[in-house]
Amino acid sequence: MINVLYAATSPTWEEYEAPLRRAFDAAGLPVTLSRDIAPEQVDYIVYAPKSDLTDFTPYTNTKAVLNLWAGVEGIVGNQTLTQPLCRMVDHGLERGMIEWVTGHTLRHHLDIDYFLARQSGSWEPFVPPLAQDRPVTVLGLGELGRACAVTLSQLGFPVTGWSRTQKQIDGLTCLSGPDGLEQALSTAQILILLLPLTAETTDLLDSTRLAQLPKGACILNPGRGPLIVDAALIAALDSGQIARATLDVFRQEPLPPEHPFWAHPQVTVCPHIASETRASTAAEVIAENIRRGEAGEDLLFRVDRTRGY
Template identity: 65%
Template sequence: MTVNVLFAATENRWAEYEAPLRDAISAAGINAHITTDIAPDQVDYIVYAPNSKLQDFAPYTRAKAVLNLWAGVEAIVGNPTLHLPLCRMVDPALTQGMVEWVTGHILRLHLGMDAHIGAVPGTWTPQAPPLAFDTRISVLGLGTLGTACALALSALGFDVAGWSRSQKQIEGITCLSGAEGLDAALARADYCVLLLPKTPKTENTINARTLALMPKGARILNPGRGPLIDDAALRAALDAGHIDHATLDVFRVEPLPPDDPYWVHPQVTVTPHIASETRAAYSAKTVAENIRRGEAGDPFLHLVDRDAGY
């Protein structure tokens, strides 16, 4: 039996994914027809990016699942025509990329690297950086990416706490939850890493009230979602000296407009949404495994909770 797989993403993505998908699905023991053009009533699985032209899922009456190529699902989860199981993307490369970005930028700030890189030649200021043992980090969001980052930072010796909507148990990590837990996580955060999904409940998690809870001189890293931050409140906290630095990879509008104040703010580092990238060679294996599971009648991996929004 041949399984019909529709690839519904931008044209450049098809060029990137065609060979890896064919190889991964074949390696999973599935005989599949994979293309960008199949009659809707003949499609078994939809490999999907939310910026695809496909927005109406109603004609796909035979399909068993939509397999998202992005880690985030906020652009599709509320689609009223989508009544199929929806799986978000989780793969080792996506996780590893996020761990490397988060640990790299925290170590840059922690070690004061900028002062040495930009120092006037001949300047000799032998001031030792703090130790990780004495530095507290709070990771907001303990999904796959947040948990991996929290564990990596803990392994480096940092005092790490994590916050999530529901209580988690992670060895070596102080796990907090609920409204009081969020306040406690922020109150202890010399560094705050934002890895929450974008939902109506998480928008503006970082705002004037929550910024005021953080220790003076705290640093914020946002590789999660732009709307997690009230931008005006963050700029005010930076200007007032309460927040020392913000390293931002995601924004409400992307690409970040050339006239956005973040570009020129002396206490802000902008990176162009590169913290964690989906790489076809790895994500194709996640897609293939979910197709194998669907054909075998096994539960899908990384199934989205529609009520929670992620």
């Protein structure tokens, strides 16, 4: 029998219990799934960073901690966590992110906000450029960044992708390193942030880098709030350097009512909805990783502690 501890408060046990049991049954795994298992008897931990579990020291026989979220910055630095850690990448999460990014990219590309603001009986034709004439840059070419970048490329946008390490992806211009970042920013009429949050990416988009974007660029951030320096973005919006920003993630969530993003006419605030982990598809990933662990195979989406993701 394989003992699996559900150690997450959000998402809830009620949301995940049945999908996990179905996924384990479909994979032929003899699993005891519970929220209450003696630490020394736990084989795998299903986890989310808001869990009450913070000390992994007693879990001496645990083979892996399986995160339900794509982001692991809330756990990767935990010094008591010596077991393998896997982040969540699943079909539902990927499709949700593709749809959010594509929808808001097209919204800014077609300047739909322009027409929404001018429903006053005044006939003011505006013809946007074709996608082929609207360069897009995606910062971050992990599973989600790559999927979004490829989708936008297939719609006809010239897409540049930047990552810390060099990638090769058909249909994209792939850059890396500090010089590559400056080049990637210099052409980005629409900039999409899908980087993980690490010491190197925190405050990445500061006043200097915002100034490297083409004047009038639009920014989408469905990645991590601290990638952007808030005050620098507001200053760039006020000066006209940045035309609009659609933000789904923030340094503090929920975003406080007094935060200037709420009242800024060029900012769209989304309540961290760009993509959610879906219980049905996430459960399948959890089950597959447990199957792999029991078979002695490599785990999916194992976190590199030295890189932070």
